[in-house]
Amino acid sequence: MRAAQLYRYQLPMDAGVVLRERRLKTRDGLLVRLSDDGCEGWGEIAPLPGFSAETLEDALPAARDWLMAWRGGDAPPLPAIASVAFGLSCAQAELDGTLPQAADYRAVPLCTSDPDELFARLDGLPGEKVAKVKVGLYEAVRDGMVVNLLLEALPDLTLRLDANRAWTPQKAQQFAKYVDPAHRPRIAFIEEPCKTRDDTRAFAAETGIAIAWDESLREADFTFAAEPGLRAVVIKPTLTGSLQKVRQQVAQAHALGLTAVISSSIESSLGLTQLARIAAWLTPQTIPGLDTLSLMRAQLVRRWPASTLPCVTVDTLEPLL
Numbered sequence: 001m002r003a004a005q006l007y008r009y010q011l012p013m014d015a016g017v018v019l020r021e022r023r024l025k026t027r028d029g030l031l032v033r034l035s036d037d038g039c040e041g042w043g044e045i046a047p048l049p050g051f052s053a054e055t056l057e058d059a060l061p062a063a064r065d066w067l068m069a070w071r072g073g074d075a076p077p078l079p080a081i082a083s084v085a086f087g088l089s090c091a092q093a094e095l096d097g098t099l100p101q102a103a104d105y106r107a108v109p110l111c112t113s114d115p116d117e118l119f120a121r122l123d124g125l126p127g128e129k130v131a132k133v134k135v136g137l138y139e140a141v142r143d144g145m146v147v148n149l150l151l152e153a154l155p156d157l158t159l160r161l162d163a164n165r166a167w168t169p170q171k172a173q174q175f176a177k178y179v180d181p182a183h184r185p186r187i188a189f190i191e192e193p194c195k196t197r198d199d200t201r202a203f204a205a206e207t208g209i210a211i212a213w214d215e216s217l218r219e220a221d222f223t224f225a226a227e228p229g230l231r232a233v234v235i236k237p238t239l240t241g242s243l244q245k246v247r248q249q250v251a252q253a254h255a256l257g258l259t260a261v262i263s264s265s266i267e268s269s270l271g272l273t274q275l276a277r278i279a280a281w282l283t284p285q286t287i288p289g290l291d292t293l294s295l296m297r298a299q300l301v302r303r304w305p306a307s308t309l310p311c312v313t314v315d316t317l318e319p320l321l
Contacts, residue, residue, distance in 0.1 A: 003035040004067040006321035007314065011268060012297040018137075020050035020164075027266060027296060028056055030063060031317065034070070034091045041094030042301070044238075044271035045087035051265065052239055053218075054081045063088065064321055082218075082241040089243040090274050099243075103276035104284070105305050107291040108132045108160060111150075122154060129157045130188070130287055135175065136166025144178025151183035160261075160289070161190035162234075165215060169199045176207040184209050189231045189259075192216065204229030212261070217249065224252040232259035234289065237275065239265055250282045263289035268300035269307065 010026045017024045029046030045063055047054050062079040066088060069076040078085040093099035111118040111133045122129055133150070135143040151157060167175065172193045179187070189212035194200040197216055204211045210231035216222045218239055233253045237246045246262075253260040262279040264272060272290050279288035293304050299311040 001036070002071050002073065004071040004321060005033040005035075005319060006064060006067055007031040007033075007317040007319055009268065009300055009312065009317050011300060011312065014295050014297065017266075017295050019048070022050055024049065024266075027268065029268065029271075030056070030059065030087070030320070031270065031301065031314070032063065032067065032087055032091045033314075034067075034095045036095060039095055039097075041091040041096075042270060042274075043087035043089070043091030043094070044267055044274070045083050046238060046265070046267055046271060047083045048238060048265040051236075052083055054083060059084050060320070067321055078242050083238050085242040086237050086240065086246070093243055094274075099274070099277055100281050101277065102280045103273060104280040104288055105276050106287045108287050108289050110134070110289075110291040110294075118150065119153065122157065128287070129154060130160065131157060132160045132162060132289060132291070134164075135161050135190070136163040136193075140167060140171040140175040141178055144175040147175075147187070148179045148183060151186050152180070158186050158188050160188050160212075161193075162214070163190060163193040165192045165195045167193050167195070169194060169202065172199070172203045173206070176203070176209060179209075181208070191234055201227065201229065212259075214263075224249075224256060224258075226256045226258065230258065232261055234261045234263045236263045236265045237278065238267060238271070243278070246278065247282060259286055261286055261289055264292040266292045266295060268296070269293055269304045269309075269311070270300050270302040272304055273302050 010028050013024050013027055032043040034041045045059050047056055047059055062081050062084045066076050078088055109121045109131045187209050189210040191212045191214040192200055193203050200211055211229055212232035212234050214234040235249050240246050250260045260283050262283055275290055299309045301314050303311050
């Protein structure tokens with residue numbers, strides 16, 4: 001017999017988390033649990049403020065309506081709302097066993113402000129040294145100096161950079177000016193440095209620094225294509241939609257010889273463990289971008305391996321269905 005539950009959660013965030021000039025004090029979302037014939041599947045619905053097209057208030061009725069129809073024996077199509085489609089499709093995939101259990105818990109360490117902290121995290125790290133640096137939060141010149149310092153100090157380090165379209169072409173050039181051309185090949189890619197795709201393409205051509213599409217994947221006029229200077233696409237499933245759509249995007253990228261990176265939208269530990277499973281399944285050769293649990297002060301229902309954060313249990317959550 002089918003059963004469906006819907007819960008609301010709210011997790012405290014680290015005081016320093018700022019998204020699109022907005023301080024994020026809590027991470028708010030929904031958890032879904034589907035049960036049928038002794039099996040169950042979980043999913044997380046967590047629109048990311050400032051990035052998702054929808055709000056949690058938009059997501060809630062769509063999720064509730066779908067769950068009530070499913071519980072009644074129907075097979076309703078997934079809602080068009082990206083976070084709802086992703087969370088529900090994950091719950092279905094767990095329920096029917098199509099989401100493999102094997103997970104890639106490797107994380108690319110995230111550096112937002114303190115290079116010394118990143119040095120400490122990378123020191124002695126076995127295997128490939130890859131880190132991610134958020135740029136565009138400070139002056140472009142400072143960003144260039146920090147990136148150059150990291151690459152100079154750690155000769156075996158590769159960096160992924162994320163600018164979130166923060167720069168004008170002039171600012172982007174100021175950044176590049178302070179990165180030694182000899183170090184630039186060790187920048188795996190920079191995600192959308194400029195406000196427009198054409199300016200980002202020009203930046204890649206002028207500097208030789210590889211680029212990646214991120215926000216562009218969610219725009220109506222975007223099409224997958226191999227381009228000069230383009231090395232990767234960054235896929236954030238919570239912002240993308242259903243698990244089927246995520247699989248399609250990964251397949252399209254790989255068919256063009258591009259790297260596909262599964263990346264977090266600051267999901268809870270439950271959502272992150274599912275993203276780690278998706279990454280092991282669809283992009284096994286690429287370390288995913290999932291180092292966001294440190295931005296939170298608690299885990300949720302499922303623990304991330306080796307995390308010492310306290311874990312909120314399902315019995316403490318607010319039931320909505």
